Structures are given as C-alpha cells and as structure tokens.
Amino acid sequence: MAGEGVKLLGYWGSPFALRVRSALKLKGIEYEYQEEDLGNKSPLLLQSNPVYKKIPVLLHNGKSISESLVILEYIDEVWKHNPLLPEDPYERARSRFWAKFVDEKCVPALVGTISKVGEELEKGVREAREHLKTLESGLDGKRCFGGTKIGFADVAIGWIAYLARIEQEALKIQLIDQQSMPVLAAWIDYVLEDPVMKELMPPHDKVFKHMIGMREKLIAVVSN
Amino acid sequence: MAGEGVKLLGYWGSPFALRVRSALKLKGIEYEYQEEDLGNKSPLLLQSNPVYKKIPVLLHNGKSISESLVILEYIDEVWKHNPLLPEDPYERARSRFWAKFVDEKCVPALVGTISKVGEELEKGVREAREHLKTLESGLDGKRCFGGTKIGFADVAIGWIAYLARIEQEALKIQLIDQQSMPVLAAWIDYVLEDPVMKELMPPHDKVFKHMIGMREKLIAVVSN
Numbered sequence: 001m002a003g004e005g006v007k008l009l010g011y012w013g014s015p016f017a018l019r020v021r022s023a024l025k026l027k028g029i030e031y032e033y034q035e036e037d038l039g040n041k042s043p044l045l046l047q048s049n050p051v052y053k054k055i056p057v058l059l060h061n062g063k064s065i066s067e068s069l070v071i072l073e074y075i076d077e078v079w080k081h082n083p084l085l086p087e088d089p090y091e092r093a094r095s096r097f098w099a100k101f102v103d104e105k106c107v108p109a110l111v112g113t114i115s116k117v118g119e120e121l122e123k124g125v126r127e128a129r130e131h132l133k134t135l136e137s138g139l140d141g142k143r144c145f146g147g148t149k150i151g152f153a154d155v156a157i158g159w160i161a162y163l164a165r166i167e168q169e170a171l172k173i174q175l176i177d178q179q180s181m182p183v184l185a186a187w188i189d190y191v192l193e194d195p196v197m198k199e200l201m202p203p204h205d206k207v208f209k210h211m212i213g214m215r216e217k218l219i220a221v222v223s224n
Numbered sequence: 225m226a227g228e229g230v231k232l233l234g235y236w237g238s239p240f241a242l243r244v245r246s247a248l249k250l251k252g253i254e255y256e257y258q259e260e261d262l263g264n265k266s267p268l269l270l271q272s273n274p275v276y277k278k279i280p281v282l283l284h285n286g287k288s289i290s291e292s293l294v295i296l297e298y299i300d301e302v303w304k305h306n307p308l309l310p311e312d313p314y315e316r317a318r319s320r321f322w323a324k325f326v327d328e329k330c331v332p333a334l335v336g337t338i339s340k341v342g343e344e345l346e347k348g349v350r351e352a353r354e355h356l357k358t359l360e361s362g363l364d365g366k367r368c369f370g371g372t373k374i375g376f377a378d379v380a381i382g383w384i385a386y387l388a389r390i391e392q393e394a395l396k397i398q399l400i401d402q403q404s405m406p407v408l409a410a411w412i413d414y415v416l417e418d419p420v421m422k423e424l425m426p427p428h429d430k431v432f433k434h435m436i437g438m439r440e441k442l443i444a445v446v447s448n
Contacts, residue, residue, distance in 0.1 A: 051325065051358055051361075065314070065317045065321075066321060067320075067321055067324060069324075070317050070320045070324065073316070073320060074316070074317045078313045089298050089301040090284075090287050090289070090298070092298070092301060093289045093297065093298045096297060097290060097291055100293075101275065134275055137275075
C-alpha cells in the first residue's frame with residue numbers, strides 16, 4: 001500500500017523505532033527509512049522533534065509525529081485496515097495500560113540494570129523481575145496482549161522483551177525464565193516467531209556486542 | 225445520560241481524578257463517585273487497580289480501568305458524543321503528545337519542587353519553568369490544545385495548571401507569569417473559566433492549605 005509520503009527517522013537497535021517499523025509492516029505501509037547517527041543527529045530529526053530530539057519520528061504529509069506509542073495510535077487511525085488495537089474499548093484500554101506500564105516500569109528497570117555490578121546489579125535484577133512478573137499478569141491467560149493476534153501492546157512490548165532476553169545473556173543474569181514466568185516466556189516466543197517481527201529483528205550478535213559495549217562504557221563513567 | 229453502572233474512585237485534590245470527572249461531565253455521563261482515603265484505601269480500590277493501587281479507577285459494567293489518560297481514551301470510545309479528542313489523526317496525536325509531556329516532564333518537576341528550599345528550590349523552579357515554556361509551544365497559536373473547544377489535552381493539562389498556580393502562591397515562587405508565558409497564561413484563564421471546570425474546581429483555600437501542609441511534612445522528612 002502506498003504510504004503517501006511516509007518517512008521514519010529511526011535507529012537500528014531502538015525498540016521504540018522497531019515498534020513503529022513493525023506497525024507499518026503489519027499494515028503493509030511503504031515508507032522511506034532514515035537511519036540516524038545518535039551521536040550526530042540530522043537537522044531533520046532536531047527540527048521535527050524539537051521537544052525531545054529523539055527517534056522515532058514519523059513524517060507524514062509534511063507533518064511530524066513523535067513518541068512511539070503516540071505514533072502507533074496515529075498509524076492505527078490513518079490506516080484503518082489490519083487494526084493494531086482491539087475493537088472493544090475495554091480491551092483497547094488494557095492494551096494501552098500495559099504498553100504504558102512497560103515504558104514506565106520495565107524499561108527504566110531494564111536500562112538501569114545495564115550499568116550495575118555486584119549488589120546493585122542483584123537489586124536491579126530483582127526489581128526488573130518484579131515488574132516483568134506484574135506484566136505477565138496482563139496476559140490474563142491470553143496468547144497475546146491483543147487477544148489472539150499480534151497488535152498494539154504486543155509490538156510495543158515485544159521489542160523490549162527481545163532486548164531483555166539479550167540483556168540477561170550479556171550480563172549473565174536471570175530476567176525472564178520459563179519456570180517462574182511461563183506465560184510471559186511463551187508469549188515472547190510466540191511474538192518473536194511472528195514473520196513481521198522476525199523480518200525486522202536486529203541480529204542477535206550485533207545487539208549483544210552493542211549491549212556489552214554500552215555496559216563497559218557506562219561502568220567506566222560510573223567508576224570515574 | 226445514564227452511565228450504565230459507572231463508578232469512579234477518586235480523591236478531591238487529585239488532578240488525575242479531576243481529569244476523569246471533567247471528561248464524564250463534558251459528556252454528561254452520570255456516575256457514582258467514591259472518595260478514597262489515600263491513607264487507608266478501600267478494598268475496592270486495591271482490588272480494582274492491583275498494579276498501582278492508585279486512584280483514579282473507573283468501574284464500568286463490572287470492569288475496571290486505571291491510569292487517567294487511558295481512562296479518558298476509554299470514555300471517548302464508549303460514549304462517542306461530545307468527543308474529547310479532535311477528529312483529525314494528526315491533531316489527536318498532538319493532544320496525546322502534550323498530555324504525555326505534562327505527565328512525564330511538568331508533573332515530576334512541579335511535585336518535586338514542593339519539598340525544596342533555598343538553591344534547590346530555585347533550581348526546581350527553573351526546571352519547571354523550562355518545561356512549562358515548552359508546553360506553551362504546544363498551543364501553537366490556538367486557544368486550546370484541542371483547537372477551539374476544551375478537550376482531551378485541555379482537561380488533562382488544565383488541572384495540573386490549576387495546582388501549579390496555587391503552588392506558586394503557596395511557595396512564593398514564579399512558575400507561570402503573564403509576561404514570559406502569555407499564551408499559556410491566557411489558556412489557563414480560558415480553561416479554568418469553563419463552566420464544567422469551574423463546577424468541579426476544588427476550593428482554592430483548601431488546596432492552598434493542603435499544599436502548605438504537604439510541604440511542611442515533606443521538608444520535615446528530608447531534614448530528619
């Protein structure tokens with residue numbers, strides 16, 4: 001489907017940009033993708049998201065939309081086919097609630113843990129696991145947050161879960177395990193097996209190396 | 225209009241509960257209101273918002289919805305008359321963006337400032353003013369965030385602005401002034417003059433006293 005002048009400013013390893021890419025892909029919207037150098041942001045990025053100066057930014061018909069969850073809502077409203085949000089208002093509220101929960105609780109805990117060592121690391125892992133366990137309750141026996149097919153909350157949370165799995169490997173910690181979070185673990189497997197998610201998935205080894213590099217850099221900053 | 229079993233758990237001074245009350249009022253939805261004692265929350269609140277255990281919670285037809293912005297979206301989807309969000313997807317995205325900005329930037333800065341003194345207070349005020357100045361840019365020459373009539377972002381932000389005005393008086397600081405933020409100041413006047421907002425407005429003196437009390441309590445905790 002023609003995207004009528006759709007352009008996305010993103011970064012390969014950003015789960016927030018990947019949310020938008022999967023939403024566009026699920027809808028079959030063609031778009032131009034511009035990879036940003038986060039150390040040297042393009043004038044277009046600085047100008048189109050003056051408040052946060054962050055990716056992702058969706059440009060559509062000369063207008064710019066920022067904040068990944070706001071962009072997902074926009075995409076779902078402009079291109080109504082293959083809806084991302086469920087039809088029922090209560091289920092829509094549940095999807096929004098859990099996507100927001102992940103951004104407000106899980107993401108800070110997971111990101112904060114990357115730079116931690118020793119007891120602080122253990123504490124960070126405990127906190128992240130508590131939030132992930134709460135997140136699991138949001139599935140409420142369903143296959144996906146959106147019910148039976150991948151939607152708004154699944155693409156919003158799925159990329160965070162993909163990175164959390166690599167984080168636990170890189171830091172040799174346990175964040176999500178089959179035994180204590182069987183429903184969440186099964187959901188991650190299901191979402192990451194989706195053809196749209198698979199196609200967009202940044203390579204495991206590249207993410208792993210990037211995370212180790214980020215950890216080393218952050219630990220050096222903290223110890224200086 | 226009959227609310228078909230609508231109940232709201234709130235707290236008189238909470239801008240987040242007031243958001244929901246104004247949305248219901250703008251739609252003309254009848255509802256039962258339950259005031260919560262935040263020091264001794266009701267079993268209904270604890271059970272209906274197990275994740276955050278916070279007000280506001282909207283109960284509708286045996287289901288519970290939490291998080292004020294998620295509740296506003298729900299209300300707008302269930303009762304479609306007198307829409308809160310504009311019709312145009314781009315304008316809807318702008319409303320969501322600015323409501324989110326206020327919750328993520330302005331609210332923490334304004335709340336954080338309540339307990340500060342001396343240089344820390346000055347720093348807190350500077351930070352809050354910067355965010356409010358950014359917020360002003362979101363009006364973009366319009367009378368309201370929603371265009372010409374009060375909507376989603378206006379009720380979401382209006383209550384925060386009402387409390388910010390009382391905060392500046394209670395703490396003898398300058399947060400929003402006519403000279404450096406004329407557009408934001410005019411918008412606040414306009415929104416708070418709206419009959420629906422006026423009817424729900426918690427009394428100035430009660431809020432003022434509550435804020436002073438909160439400040440004294442917080443300062444005592446910090447100095448101990």
